[in-house]
Structure formats: structure tokens, C-alpha cells
Amino acid sequence: MGADGGMRPSAFVRAGHGGLVMRDNSGAAPSSPTERAEGIDEALMRLVANGDRQAFRQLIQRHLDRIIILARRIVGPAESEDIAQEVFLKIWRQRQQHGTEVLHFKTWLYRVAVNQCLDWKRRALPGGTEEMPDIEDPGASPFVEVQNLERAELVKGAIAQLSQRQRIAITLYYQEDLQASEVAEIMQCELNAVESLLKRGRQKLRENLEKDAFL
């Protein structure tokens, strides 16, 4: 509602193909691609909160691949697609709650995704905790002969050897290109805790990769 009580026009209009497109006269344009992307997500989420499935499909199209990659990094490739599906189902079920949250949609989405991954790991590993060491994937191990592996596979193997929380922090900060403060919001911990995870994660990765170089 505007200040005069009238309805403000939506930033989006429905195009002939059924999808949503930005209105040309939607007011001040966001200055950066990130801000524009956030604006689109927030506008779509407002429609989703009213039960708009077409808007929800667009949100899925925008973020599904990133969530699959995030889940793959945290729990491995086998369960990543199932977890990504559960994440979006949860987003739909909790769509009314987003309006009461102060988080941006992307931060909220990642938080739901990280928590879903952690829940899956807790169920999959009886009596497991966050600090339980992960099972090393021998196919991506940095200890296999260096000549037979691509650099990316080495890095993947090195990341798999980090603790779960280090892996989540490193993935969110580098892969998803988030700020440290956003990572802290998603992981629901203090900023200095995230800084510690990033520092130790990088140090361990560097040690593992340097060890590789001598093999």
C-alpha cells in the first residue's frame, strides 16, 4: 500500500508466455547486478507467499542448480538432488514466514539448505555430530598419484577432508561468493567463528595441496 492508501503497482507483470517480466516504470533501478538479483528474488517471494506457483517455478529455476552444488559439497553427490528438492518444498511450506524474517531471500534459502544437509547427515550417521570425520572418497583423494588427477579433483578431495563446518564455510564463502557476515547469518553463528573456520580451512587446504605437490 502506498502512503496515500492506494495500491502500488507490482514491479512485475505477467507476460504472454505466463512468466513474469519486470515492469519498465518500476521506479528507481537497483545499481548493481547483485541488487537487481536480490530485488527479483524478493519480488518473486512476495508472489509465492500468496500461493503463486508460476513465481515459485521461476525461483526454482534461478536457484536450483546452486543448491544442488552446495548440497553436493556438503553431503556428496548421491543425495544432493533429493536434498535440493526437499529444500524447495520446505521453502514453499514456510512461504508465509519469509515475510516476517529480516533475512534476504538468498540468505534464508542457503540457511534452509545448510540445515537440510546437516539434518540429512545426522540421520545418515547414527550418533553423529557436526565434527564427525567424513568418509574420504578414494576417487578424489589427494593421495592418489598427482599425474592422474586434474587440479580440480585434487581440490575437491582436499575440501572433502575438512571438518563439516569448515567445508560449509569455505563453500559458502568461495563457491557461493558470499560475504563473511552472510555466511555467519546462514550458519547462525558469530562472525569471529566464521573467520576462524575460514582461516583454519584455508590453512588445512594449503597444507594438503602442498603435500600433494611433493608426491
Place this chain on the structure above:
Amino acid sequence: MDIREFSSLLAVYGGRLDKWPHTHRLPAMRLLERSADALVLLEQARALDADLRAQETATSPDRLRAMEDDILARLELEEEQAPRPELHEPVPPQPQARAKPAARRRGQAALWAGLRPGRAAPGPSGHSGARFVVGSMTGFGLSMVLLAGVGLWIGTHLGHISTYSQQQVLAYYSIDLWLR
């Protein structure tokens, strides 16, 4: 900013200065302008950053589209299977049941039992001492109130009593005089 602090910040935030805390960016840039060692450290950090940002294999577009359809199909299925609120005929309000007389008598008996000294029923744990004390004190208090009431009555009627006594004395004196 010195080289040690610069190295510590690289260890946490990596080689992209735009991801550093705002207050450290400008001092870091000034250090880089004058320090070759700082430049070397920055390049090493950026090499590791590039490794960490190596893109994962993207999911094929067909697979993504299939997953989108699956998600929306599951939404519809969940909403169809969600229990609908059943409509009940309004139940007429029942009159509140009055306490049965026996129960009321028992309640009253229990109330007075606690007030009578020496006759308090033992509690569930068998301890009647506390109830006896409370009952005794209550009885004593009531007795004092009763005595005070009697005293008040005597005081208010003392005039009449004394007048009556004086009349009796006068009556006896009159009789005595008459007899004499």
C-alpha cells in the same frame, strides 16, 4: 598496516580485497603499493582462491527441468493429501454439572476438620501436627473474639446493670425503712 597483519587477513579472507572488512581495504592497498612481499603473498592467496572457486559440474538443463516438475508435482500432491477441517454440527452447550451433595458435604467437612483443634485428619503423608496447630490457633482466635464480644456487650449494658443494681439497693432500703 604491516606485512604481518596483511598476511593474517589474507589467511582469513583470501585475496579479494572487496571481501575484506571495510576498515582494512585502504590500508591493504597502500601496503601493496610499497611492498613487493605483500604482492607475492597476495598472488599466492589468489591462486588458492581460484582453486576454491573452481566450478562444480553443472546439472544438465533437462535434469533441472525434470526436477522442477517433480517439485511442483509434489506440492500439488501434498495439498491434495492435506487433511481438510471436518465440519461438525454445533454441540449444544451442556449445563455445568453441580457438585453432588455428598461431595459438597465432604468438602465442607474437610474445611471444618482443619479448623477443629485436635481433630484434624492426618494428611496423605500421615502428618497431622501442622493441621492441629493451625486448628488450635484458629479455635483460640475465635474464642478471643467471642470473649471480646461478651465484654463489649457488658460494657455497653453496664449502665443498665448498675442502674438496676442501684434500683435494687433503693428498693431494699425502702423496704427496710417501711419495716422499721
